[in-house]
Amino acid sequence: MLTLQGLEKRFGALAALSGIDLEVPAGEILGIIGPNGSGKTTLLNAVTGVYPPSAGRIAFGGADITGWKGHRIARLGLARTFQNIRLFPTMTVFQNVWAAQHARTPGGLLGLLRSRPRPGGGDTRRVEAALEQVGLLASREVLARHLPLPARRRLEIARALVVDARLVLLDEPAGGMTPAETADMARVIREVVAPGRTCVVIEHKMALITGVCTRLCVLDFGRKIAEGHPDEVLDRAEVREVYLGGVDASDA
Amino acid sequence: MDDYVITVLSNIGMISFVALSAYLLLLTGVISFGQQAYFGLGAYAAGAATAMLLLPIWAGILIGACVAGLMAALVGALTLRLRGLYFSISTLAFAEMVRLVLLIVEVQVEVDGELVGPAGAEGFHDIRWMFERDISLGEFMLLIYALLALVLVALLLIERSRLGSIFRMLGSDDLLADMQGLNVVGYRVLAAGLAGVLAGIGGALYAHFTTYVEPQFFNVMLGVHALAYGLIGGLGTAFGPLIGVAIDVGFLEAVRFIQGYRMIVFGGLVALLLIFMPRGLLDEERVHRLKARFRRRGDAHAAGS
Numbered sequence: 223m224l225t226l227q228g229l230e231k232r233f234g235a236l237a238a239l240s241g242i243d244l245e246v247p248a249g250e251i252l253g254i255i256g257p258n259g260s261g262k263t264t265l266l267n268a269v270t271g272v273y274p275p276s277a278g279r280i281a282f283g284g285a286d287i288t289g290w291k292g293h294r295i296a297r298l299g300l301a302r303t304f305q306n307i308r309l310f311p312t313m314t315v316f317q318n319v320w321a322a323q324h325a326r327t328p329g330g331l332l333g334l335l336r337s338r339p340r341p342g343g344g345d346t347r348r349v350e351a352a353l354e355q356v357g358l359l360a361s362r363e364v365l366a367r368h369l370p371l372p373a374r375r376r377l378e379i380a381r382a383l384v385v386d387a388r389l390v391l392l393d394e395p396a397g398g399m400t401p402a403e404t405a406d407m408a409r410v411i412r413e414v415v416a417p418g419r420t421c422v423v424i425e426h427k428m429a430l431i432t433g434v435c436t437r438l439c440v441l442d443f444g445r446k447i448a449e450g451h452p453d454e455v456l457d458r459a460e461v462r463e464v465y466l467g468g469v470d471a472s473d474a
Numbered sequence: 475m476d477d478y479v480i481t482v483l484s485n486i487g488m489i490s491f492v493a494l495s496a497y498l499l500l501l502t503g504v505i506s507f508g509q510q511a512y513f514g515l516g517a518y519a520a521g522a523a524t525a526m527l528l529l530p531i532w533a534g535i536l537i538g539a540c541v542a543g544l545m546a547a548l549v550g551a552l553t554l555r556l557r558g559l560y561f562s563i564s565t566l567a568f569a570e571m572v573r574l575v576l577l578i579v580e581v582q583v584e585v586d587g588e589l590v591g592p593a594g595a596e597g598f599h600d601i602r603w604m605f606e607r608d609i610s611l612g613e614f615m616l617l618i619y620a621l622l623a624l625v626l627v628a629l630l631l632i633e634r635s636r637l638g639s640i641f642r643m644l645g646s647d648d649l650l651a652d653m654q655g656l657n658v659v660g661y662r663v664l665a666a667g668l669a670g671v672l673a674g675i676g677g678a679l680y681a682h683f684t685t686y687v688e689p690q691f692f693n694v695m696l697g698v699h700a701l702a703y704g705l706i707g708g709l710g711t712a713f714g715p716l717i718g719v720a721i722d723v724g725f726l727e728a729v730r731f732i733q734g735y736r737m738i739v740f741g742g743l744v745a746l747l748l749i750f751m752p753r754g755l756l757d758e759e760r761v762h763r764l765k766a767r768f769r770r771r772g773d774a775h776a777a778g779s
C-alpha cells in the first residue's frame with residue numbers, strides 16, 4: 223500500500239529524516255513512535271506531499287508519488303489528520319465534513335456551480351453517516367471552532383471517513399486527551415477507521431499504541447531504529463533507552 | 475435628484491465593482507493591491523470599443539470585462555505560485571506597470587474628423603457614448619445599479635455553490651485544502667480571472683460615465699481602498715464590501731465637515747476594525763448567526779401556518 227525507500231528530508235543542515243525504508247502492507251495499523259523531534263510528523267508530511275523529500279522514493283498503491291503535489295496524492299485515496307488539528311474554524315461540523323467530500327468529487331465547471339446541499343437534503347447521507355460513526359451527528363450545526371478538543375480530533379477523523387480513503391494517516395490522534403478520551407479514540411480507530419483501510423498512527427500514548435497497532439516502528443533522530451510487533455519492539459533495550467528512558471511508560 | 479447626488483451614488487456603484495473584485499480574491503486568501511489595473515484595463519478597452527470602433531455599449535462592457543478577466547487570469551497563473559506577501563507585491567508591481575504603459579501608449583484614430591483614443595498622459599478623452607445618445611446621468615446610474623445587482627446575484631449564487639465553499643476553504647487554510655485534494659493554485663487563478671472581470675465591468679462603466687479616463691486615476695490608492703472595503707464591511711458575504719464602499723464614499727464623502735480629514739478617519743476606521751473585527755463587520759461567524767436566526771424564524775413561520 224505504502225512503500226518508502228531511502229527517504230530523506232533535510233531542513234538546511236538538519237536531517238529530519240534519513241535513510242527511511244518502510245513497507246506498509248494493506249490492512250495494517252502501523253504505529254510510529256519516537257521522542258520529540260525525531261521526525262514523525264516530517265515523515266507524514268513528506269508522504270502527503272506537504273513538501274517533497276530531499277532524497278528517496280515514495281510509492282502509494284503502486285504509483286510512484288515522489289515529488290507529487292499534495293492535492294494529487296490526496297486524490298489517490300489518502301487522508302490525514304494533523305498534530306495541531308486543522309479544521310475550517312468558521313464552518314460548521316457538517317460543512318467541514320461535506321467540504322472534504324466534495325473537494326474530491328469531480329464534476330467539471332457545471333458541477334462546481336451546483337448549489338450546496340442543505341442539511342437534511344438527499345446529498346448529505348454520507349456526511350451524516352460519517353458524523354454518526356464518530357458520534358458528532360448531534361453537533362452538526364456547531365461551528366468547528368466551538369468544539370472541545372476531543373470532538374475536533376474526531377471531526378478530523380470523520381473527514382477521512384467520508385472520502386473513502388484507502389490509507390489514513392493520524393498524527394497524535396489522542397494528543398492532549400485524558401485517559402478516558404484516549405480509550406474512546408482507540409475504540410474509534412479500531413472499530414471505525416481501521417476496517418477496510420490501512421492506517422498509520424503516530425502517537426506518544428502507549429495506551430493507544432498497544433491497544434490498536436498491529437506493528438510498530440520507532441524513530442530516533444530521523445532514523446528508524448526498530449520495527450516489529452508492538453510488544454516485542456517495546457521490550458528491546460535500545461527502544462527502552464531512547465524512547466522510554468526519560469518517560470514513565472505507564473503515563474506516556 | 476441633483477447631479478451631485480447622482481454622481482456620488484454612481485461612484486459608489488462603480489467603486490463597488492473593484493471592491494467586489496478585491497473581495498473575491500480575499501475570499502480565496504490572497505491579498506491583491508493591484509485590482510485597479512483591471513479597472514483601468516476595462517475602462518480603456520471598453521472606451522476603445524465604443525469610441526474608436528463605434529461598437530454599442532454592451533459590446534464595450536463585454537470587451538472590457540473579457541480583456542480585464544483574461545489579463546488577470548494570465549497574470550494570476552504567473553504569480554499565484556508566489557507565497558503571501560510576495561504575491562501581493564507582484565500585484566502591485568503589475569498594476570504600476572499597467573499604469574506606466576498607459577501613460578505612454580498613444581493610439582488614436584480619426585472619428586468624425588477628430589482624433590480619438592488613448593493619448594498617453596493626457597488620458598483617453600471623448601468617450602461620448604452617453605452624449606451621442608442623449609442619455610442622462612440618472613439613466614446611466616440605473617445601468618450601473620442594474621449591472622451591480624446582476625453581479626451581486628451571481629456572487630451570492632457562487633457563494634452558495636460548491637465553488638464558493640472551495641474558495642472559502644482556500645481562504646481559511648490553503649494547506650488543509652491542498653491535503654483534501656484541491657488544486658489551490660488552479661482555483662485561485664480562476665478566482666483571479668473572475669475578479670478581473672468584475673473590476674473590468676466597473677472600469678468600463680466608469681469610462682462611459684466620466685467620458686474620459688486617465689492613467690492617474692488607476693493608482694495604488696484605488697487598489698488599497700478596494701481592499702479596505704472588504705476588510706471594513708466584512709468577508710462573510712458579498713454585501714460586506716458594499717457596506718464598506720457605502721461607509722467610505724457615501725458617509726465620509728457626505729459628511730462635509732470631515733472632508734479634509736477623510737483619509738485620517740478612513741485609516742483610523744480600518745485600523746480599529748482590524749484590531750476588533752479582523753474579518754470586518756459582517757464576518758463569517760456573524761453571517762452564520764444571522765442565517766441561523768433567519769432559518770429558525772422561517773421554521774417557526776412554517777410551523778405556525
Ligand SMILES: Nc1ncnc2c1ncn2[C@@H]1O[C@H](COP(=O)(O)OP(=O)(O)OP(=O)(O)O)[C@@H](O)[C@H]1O
Nearest residue numbers: 233236238256257258259260261262263264265305
Ligand atoms: N518546516 C521545518 N523547517 C525546519 N525544521 C523543521 C521543519 N519541520 C520540522 N523541523 C525539524 O525537524 C525535526 C523533526 O520534527 P518533527 O516535527 O518531524 O518531529 P516529531 O517527531 O513529529 O516531534 P513531536 O513528537 O514533537 O511531534 C525537528 O528538529 C524539527 O525542529
Ligand SMILES: [Mg+2]
Nearest residue numbers: 262263264305
Ligand atoms: Mg510531530
